[in-house]
Structure formats: C-alpha cells, structure tokens
Amino acid sequence: MAGDSIGRAHTRGPRSHRRSRRCAHGAGATTVSIGIGAASERTFRSLRRHRNYRLYFFGQVVSISGTWMQNVAQAWFIVQLTHSALAVGLLAACQFGPYALAGLFGGTLVDRLNQRRLLMVTQTAFMLSAATLAALALTAHAAVWEVYLLAGVNGIVTIFDTPARQSFTIQMVGRDELPNAIALNSSLFNASRIVGPALAGVLIAVAGVGVCFLINSLSFLAVIGALALMHESDLFPVARDVLKQSVWRGAREGVAFAWRTPLLRTVLLMMLFIATIGINFNVLLPLVTSATLHSGPAVFGLLSALFGAGALAGALTSASFGRASARALLTGATIFSAAELVLGPVRLVWAAGIVLLVVGFAFSLYTSQSNSALQLNTPDRLRARVMGIYAYVFFGTAPLGGLLAGWLAQIGGTELAFFVAGGVSLAAALYGRLGLARQTSRNTPAAAPA
Template sequence: MTAAILRAGARTFLSVRKHRNYRLFFTGQVISNIGTWMQRVAQAWLILSLTHSAVAVGILALCQFLPFTLFSLAAGVVVDRLDAWKTVISTQITQMLLASTIAVIALAGVAQPWEVYVIAALMGLVQVLDAPSRQTLTFRMVGPLELNNAISLNSGVFNGARIFGPAIGGVLIAAAGAGVCFAVNAASYIAVILGLLLMRPSEFHAVERRERPRTLLSGLKEGLSYARNDEQIMLVLVLVAVMSTFCLNFNVLLPVLAKQTLHSGPEVFGILSAVFGVGALIGALVSANIARATMGTTVIGTAGFALSELLIAPLRSAAVIGVLLFLGGICFTTWSSNANSLIQLAAPDYLRGRLIGIYFFAFAGTGTAGGILMGWLTALGGTELGFVVAGIAGLSISAVVWLRSRAVPLVEDQPA
C-alpha cells in the first residue's frame, strides 16, 4: 500500500522531479500564486470599502479580464516573436512593480477607486502577455512527454492558491488592511523571479524556428488559418469557448446562490467557493497522473462539469450543492488541463504562441460576454435558470464534440 502511494506520488510530480528548470518554476509559482489570490481579494475589498457599491466591484472585474477579450489574439503573435523565458521574467517584474505601487498607495491611505481600476487593468494587460508566454515556457521546460503532467501541476498550484490565498488575505485585511496584502503579493514575486533567473537555458527543450511574420495582422491570420483548418484544434477551441461562456461564471452565480437562493451569508459563499477549489486541486493532481491528454478525457470532464451545474439548479441544500461543486471542481481541471495539452501538442513550434493566444481568448476572453449573459439570466429567472442553461449548453457541446471527434482522426494519442 505504501509503495503504491509512493509510486502515485512519483507519477504526480514527475515534471518536478525530472526537470530542474521546471522545479524552480513550480516552487516559485506555489508562493507567487498565493500572493496573487490575496491581491484579488484585497482589490475587491478595497473597492467595496471605498465605494460601498457592488457595481464598482463588477467594474473591477471588467478591468481585470477585458484585456483578455481585447488582446489575447494579438498577444499570441507577439509571444511567437519573443523568447518565452525572457518574456516571463519581464512580465513577472512588471507585475511586482504594479503590486508595489498599489501597496504604497493603499498603505498611505490615499487610494482612490480610479487608481485601483488602473492598476487592475494594467495587471490584466501584462497577464495577457504573461499567460501564453508561461504556457510556451512550460513546453520548453518539460517537452512533449511530460507536458500534460506539468500543465496539470500548474493548474493544481493555481487552484491550491485559490483555497489558501483568499483565506490568508481575509485574515490580513481584518488585521492590518488591504495594503498589507498588496505588499505581500509584491514580495511573493521575488520567489518566481529568482527561480526564473536560476534556470539553465541550455536545458530547455529545442523547438523549431521559422521566419517571424512581417506584421501583427499577417501573423494573426496565419494562426487563425491554422486553427480553422486543424480539426482537433478547432474542436477543442469550440468546446472551450462554449464551456467558458456558459459554464464558468461562478463569480456571478455563486454569490447570488448563497444570498438569494439559500438565504445565507458570506460564510456560505466562502465555503462553497473553497469546496470547488478543493475539487479543482484534486482534479489537477489526478490529471497529473494521466499519461496522455485525450479528447475522450476532455469531453468526460466537460460533461461531468456541466452535469454538476444542471443538478445544482433545483437544489436548496448547501451541503448537497457543496458535494456537486466539489465534483464539478474535479471535472473542471480535468477538462481544462487536457484541453490545454491537446492544443499545445497539436501546435507546430513556430505557431505555439499564437494558438495558445487563441486558446486563452476562448478560455478567458469569452468570460466578459458570458458574465453579462449569466447576470441577465439570473436576473430573469434566478440562479436556477442560470445553472439550467449552463448545464444544457455544456452537455450539448460535449455531445457534439464527442460525436465529431469519433468521426475524424485526431492526434490525441501523442504522449503528453
């Protein structure tokens, strides 16, 4: 039994054990992601404290995520023109400086809403470039054989921080104010920057280089054309776009579910959010043990995720809803990490940044429209209508993609 557990643990953290560069990156991300989640909570709390307006908090979310809608596609072209390692170093330093700026303003007691919005928007702009660069760097660090393992571990770090970061942030806000959270986040970037600087570029996985596109537009057209003509990439992108638009708007549905449907307070909202995060963390660790990313695993994840939302719709029991959110969290990281791996494995080296940029547009860029849609549906028919629409949309696209994937040859059997 003990030997089996040790073998499972070895498989789970294969990329960490095998690749020194990824080990440095992983360690830095564990620390930095906790700081990132602390800052997200602190920003929302600071805006709410300054304005006493839920609409103002919504504007903050728009500032954070609208850059992905506007610039993800172009960012992918830029990433293909740059060195991923140097780009990630630059984006991490920039985010540290932005976190330091808002920390100084908040600690001085002179913060204004517009300043918080500007910092959030600038952070979003930097992250638009940082996200595809980190994915490209992950491929360079581990290569195709351990890619699915590394992507799953990255997701596990992010979702683990989703559990602990807000909790630590809440304690610090209560004890010393939001400014301290910003300062801690700024300091947390030191860990990831140090890890990046200690990497050995000679150990990066070799990739094919081609002549850079002459213009941003021509590079974007080349990436979109490749995605449109590759059956696997197109299926994954459509699946991710529909899931992200209809099924990932927990920031809209969960607060309303807790307050208006369950007639509970913020503590229930916090618990439900944490339960989903725990499920997502476990799902990431399970996915890290899957040797190959496959369309079948991806669709099982999306269908399970959508089914959990559909089953939540009529419920009025926080305990049962919590169980379904936990299961939904497991399914979420199962499909999201596998979808990411499938895109990267199908992408030629010279187009990887552009195709990841398109993936992030489908994954995060559609969230703005999806949030508005879910807000309207919730206002129209409560959370029950929102969850029903999300569940039906997710199950429908899962069925369509599954049937289509059975009819065409895919390259999912490549090792991930």
C-alpha cells in the same frame, strides 16, 4: 475511438490484448499495488526529473498565492472606497477588458521572443503594479480611478504573460511530459485558490488590504528568482517564428491554423461555449449563497473552498494519467455539465457543497486535458498564438458570460442560470464527443491481423 491519446495513435493487435488479459488475471493484488505506486509516481514526474520546472513550480506556488490574495483584497478595496456593486463590476471590466480587445495579438509577439526573458519582464511589471497599489493603500491616498488604472495595466501585461507562460512549459519538461506538467500547473493554481483568499481574509481583518498588496508584490520575487536561476542549456529547444510579418498577419495565421486543424477546432469551439456560458462561478456563487441558500459570507467562503478542493483533486488526477486523453477530456466536460444541471435546484448548503466538489473536479480535468491537447498538436512556432486563442476564449469572453449569467439569474434565479449553463455545456460536450471520435478514428491505424 475517442478514448485514444490525443495526437498520438498507438493500437495493439488482438494477440497483445489476449496476453494483457492473461497477465491481468495472474497478477492479483501485486498488480494493483504496483499500479497505485506507478500512478503516484507519474503524478509528480515532471517535478522530479526537471530542475528548471521544479524551480518554476515552487516559485509559482508563492507568486500565485499572492495573486489570489490581491484579487480578493482589490475587490474588497473597491467596496470600501465606493460601497457600489457596479464599481466592482467595472473593476472586472478593467482586468479582463484589455484581453478581450487585444488578446489574440499577444501570442504573435510571444512566438518571436525568448519566453523565459519575457516572463521575467511581465512578472516584474506585475510586481511594480502591486507595489504601487500597496503604497496607495497604506498611505490612504488611493482614488478609485487609480485602482482601475492599475487593474488595466495588469490586464495589458496579461496579454503577453498568459501565452508566454502557457507555451514556456514545454521548454522546461519536453513534449513527452507536457500533459503531466500542465496538470501540475493546474493543481498549484487551484491549491493557491484555496490558500490565497483564506490568507487574504485574515490579513484584511487584522491589518487591512494594503498589507495584502505588499505581500503580493514581494511574492513575485520568488518566480522572478526561479526564472533567473534556470539553466538555459537544460531547456528543450523549440522553433521560433522567424517570419517577418505584421502582428495582424501573424494573428490571422494562428487563427487560420487552429480553424483548419480539426482537433484544435473542436477543442477550441467546445471551450468557447463552455467557458462563455458554463464557467461563470465568480458571478453565480455569490448569488447562490445569498439568494438561493439564504446564507452569508462564511458559507460563500466554504463553497468556494470546496470548488477549489475539487479542482485540485481533478488536476492531480489528470497529472497521474501521463498523457493527453480524449476520453478524460470528454468525461470531464460531460460530468461538469451534468453537475451544473444538478446544482441548479439544490437548496441545501451541504448538498451544494458536495455538487461543487464534483464540479471543481470535472472542471480541472476538462481544462487541463484541453490545454494538453492543444499544445501537443501545435507546431513550436505557432504554439503561443494558439494558446493565446485558448486564453482568449477562456478569459476574453468573461465579461459577456458574466453579464448573461447575471441576467439569467435576475429573471429566473440561479436555477435558470445553471440550467442554461449545464445545457449548453452538455451540447458542447456532445459536439466534442462526435468531433474527437471522428478525428481519433481517422488517425488510428487498423490493428495488425493475428
């Protein structure tokens, strides 16, 4: 059944189920109380048990908040310099273009390297880029091409940083607690999505964009320091890729492994269609606010924050499960798709806010469970390559998906755009339900006779 844990088959026999029902009836309120406490304990288990992950998590809390500040400030900076919507679109192309071109190759190199040390290098590169942007903005000497160039540099660094961050998590917490740590990583990302832009808005109004860039550059010291303070002896050992093959052949090996592994192929194909067609909120939310709800920037900020709050709740819920679950993955994808279909015809701000809470919750539940499923079913020496593919279908398709969403909104309004997004995502969820059901039933042994 698709509700079994992904990658680990374990089925109880009929007698075990009868015992479970008798215990459930006798436990009463005590069982409910213990269950709630156990869920709460599971949610933050990785933070309590692993010093290295604790350092990394709180370093990332500071650093990712700074990154969200810079994302908002950088777009606003381009608007100040050019007063052109097209120029903002070109900024996004500079940020995501390098990953779209070469994202599949970064994981091959990451699989061969010490990922903790590599992350220290990539985070230092991000810090120097932000410091350069801060100097240009604070001295009023910035040209548009310089902002684009620095965005492109960040895009190139991301080719190596993303698969390294994704595949390093298992070294900090081990295989058993990987799903919990992935969900906690998602929670801090979404919490920062709420805090960072809010701080950026205040700082831009009071002190200008340069201060945001400066704070972001300093925020990288937190995660660099966390990585430096880790006890390398406490990291869980993983096998590295020792094959002396070209980057091209290494990337082909990763793609071939993902394609011939049914579970990985199903999860990645689901994500390809949902990410490309269904996840384009950076394009559609401003249009929903201005053209559909006829509102201004305050409502846009509120809707963005509600989406982030829902995503944070979804990530914490995923963390409480304690394992990767096909049922949770498919439930998240299905609710996400249905909520997008509901969002299309909405014309009231309060109703749109409620639906976006649900969309954010389901989005985070689906993506964190997909991430866990891929990592748990990939050998150590290929993990960075497979996670590079995951990041590629998530980020690398953003330019194409954004153009499609914008075109659909132009010819038929945001209602058409969300109808197509929800419909394609729902079809992908149905494909996933069929594919994962076949896979888990094939891996699940028959129950022992009574």
